[in-house]
Amino acid sequence: MESIQAIVAEAESAIANCRSTAELQAVESHYLGKKGAISQLLRQIGTLPPEQRPLFGQQVNEARAYIETRIAERREVLAQQEIAERLRAESLDITLPGVPLRPARLHPLTLTMRRVKQALLGLGFEFVEGPELERFEYNFGALNYPEDHPAMDAQNSFHVGDGWLLRTQTTAIQGRIFEEVQRGERSLPLRIAIIGRCFRYENVDATHSHTFHQVDAFMVDEGVSMAHLKGTLTQFARIMFGEEVRVRFRPDFFPFVEPGVDFAISWKGGWLELGGAGLIHPNILEHYGIDSERYSGFAFGLGIERIPMLQYGIDDLRLFLENDMRFLAQFPLL
């Protein structure tokens, strides 16, 4: 029988000779495993006289603890060596390009419409939807256009069937909303907004298109004035264009408002016309049975495309609906 000391010495040398954690694993099971050298020793305990047994047992256990400690120490050393080797071997060229995701973004018009919508929602407006294929009556007649008036010349329309056209302005929603008021489906006061596509028979160039987008908002309440219009437009313009922006009114003519103005914002040292506005014509309110002495309202509308053109410096309106990926890839994701 080998002496405990001999086994420990042999194990110590074997541990020191291990060159990998795998080799160490084998050494460990050779000495400390179920059928390992230490277990063999313990099995001999029965052959000893009873009085020697406690001491022998203690010595074997000390030997086992000693070997365990040596193995643990060696394992740590080997593990560190192996990690160091792995790190050396695994070094990447971090200048190689990353795996690209698919380029997916929202369209710049959507981004703008989202901003406009957020601004008007914050000002208490409720958004509604209206048809793009609209009745002539809602597009013009309900908006106080005199029959066949030159005011319609600026709004040459695409006709579909008798009395149907592609709406030339989102303002066409007004009559539909006032009918809801008349039928008792809505009540005053009102703050309504609509955002959507409009069409005019107009030749296409860098600043004109037969297809474009508009936002319209209107409010009806007791005592609504031009000052409320200016106040609301100023708030809206500041959300959209910055805290420093001021709003200027200039008289203009739209059959559905009186007084009618176009509104401009202060921009790069000058004034930039953005859209049309005014007080809802009392003829319209009265037509829908609303007491125009008690109630008044304002309305304003502006083109959507103008906003990203200013914001991003886009010089050609046609780019928006062409969907060239090289164009669309230039805008923020959200």
Added chain:
Amino acid sequence: MRVPIDWLKDFVQFDLSADALAEKLTMAGLEVEEVLETPQGTVLSLYITPNRGDCLSIFGIAREVYALLGDACEPTPLFWRLNEWILQPPPVEPGETAQYARVEVLDPDLCPRYGARVIRGVKIAPSPAKVQNRLLAAGMRPISNIVDATNYVMLELGQPLHAFDLDTLHQQSIIVRRARPGERITTLDEREHALQPDMLMICDAERPVAVAGIMGGAETEVTENTRNILMESAHFNPLSIRRTSRALDLRTESSYRFERFVDPNLVVVAQFRVCELIEEWTGVAPVPGMLDVYPNPYPARTLHVRLSRAEQMLGFPIDPHEAEQTLARLNLKPSRTETGFEVQVPLYRPDLQREIDLIEELGRILGYERIPETPPAGTTTQGKDSPEGAFAERLRTILLSAGLQEVVSHTLEPENPFQTAGKGLSEQLYQPIMLRNPMSEELSFLRFSLLSSLVRTADYNRRRGIRDLHLFEIGRVFALGEQGYHEWLHLGILMTGNHHSPHWAEKPKPVDFYHLKGVVEHMLHALGIEARFLPVGDHDPRFHPGRSAYVHDKDDQRLGVIGEIHPNIAREYEFRQRVYVGEFSLNALRHAAAHTVAYRPLPIFPPVLRDIAILVPEEVPVGQLFDTIREVGGDWLESVQLFDRYTGSHIPEGLHSLAFSLVFRSRERTLTDEEVNQRVEQIFQALETRHGAVARR
């Protein structure tokens, strides 16, 4: 309209620079688009809104300048004389004129007033140089003294005039009437027109000699041999002029003004003025008297404006003296009442109909810069998005997370195979809608399906070398059905080219049907919609019959359709790569979408995992195998995934090997291996008996 500054100064003297004046006018609603330096001097180019026909003349602008500048300008004696005449024209008598000409108005509804004077023995010659220069500055070509005089007065006062060669008029007669069937006229521009019975004509005893208010006829025009003139000055119905001008495609300085209403008093004033100028330039005085047919004079109108109402509407305080002065300078002759002013509206301001119009006049002359910025008071309302708009926003976020790029494309489109081949989202029959007045063939239809514009977008980009496209669009489509016009909001998806961007680490992999289906499943899952995919087969010729599916919700409502576009259509667009598309109804998706989400507690007991493999004939739809596995797996089967599909060597022809990964778990207790094995065995048996599968154990 072009306003030469030196001409304007015939009426008002002022010290302002042209730019300063332009700014003033613009801020009062008379937009100066450009200040031009011409060889004839400085000219303002103005855009006049369609409600202000009274400003389509130098004198009309002078009136505005006076109203705006007040004491800062000095109206001339000529201004005051013309202003008085326009407000109260001097009475006229036919006098000797009746001996030389006759006027009859048969249709006074379209011609409420017709005035004529006669000038005898003129010599046609060029007009004075100063006059020619002014006409040029205003953008008109000088022709001869008589024609120039009519144009000069039109530009000066806004009343279109027409000079006839009196000797070419049969019986020296003017008869104003609607055209008779079959009548024709050749106008000054040498164009011949067939006339419709609703068109108003100036005729002589036999034939039309001018299209009323629009253009004279070639046969009665003033030529170098003309000696005797009949000068026409009339007032026409704006609507009639507009319709005739459009029907004949004849737009003139004259029709432009008559469409916008010309002051009926100018009929007399312009006659006085034009004869005065002709006498001054040629020395020939008109025949005394004037023929004036005006059976139903326009009534005078008065309006009242309350100062408190004006202040309330405009939102700023108004000094009563300032208001009175402003109204007076606008020729409104205000008189004070207890609450405001009563005003007399001149005939040249048909746009002033009611109190609010006067309030606007006060506002625009006093200046809108006085309006303060006041946030609306009173009841506040809750801002909210429309249900459709909010859902579209939700969908955009989901599709963005699926790696699709949003596009926004045109509604107007050419005829295309995606419209003629049916719609796919409904069993009903719909027709595409064609415009009555398209700008071109390319823009003649309303979009019938989003697929056409998506495919055009893919085509556009492919021609620019961009072939890998993963797109979506949310937009309206239109159709004509039995119930009339329809308009729907749709979602369109297009995927083509390679699935991922080119990269050194991964081989390119072309998009296939299952990539598209994966995106759709991602979307449906995110919306909480349980959907079924049903083969389209040959029901929709836009799709590859073996690679397309209808998507139905659990109530069997059709949500949309997806698939590879039919090779015949791909060929039309010259696509060599496969193109996968899908189209969904937003309304259907919105109604099918889960509105609430209920949280389920996370599992407590461990899962038991089993992978199973089978050999099964390829023609058995895998969806049916899933159904069987789920049915037999019962409540314990938490999930089933297909993780491998293999055909080829070692697999008999016509079969494929499928490997599923099953997760079993009970919500009540830990499952034992034995009971799970038993369940797996039942699944194998069902797959064998129902689908002819062979277990690969």
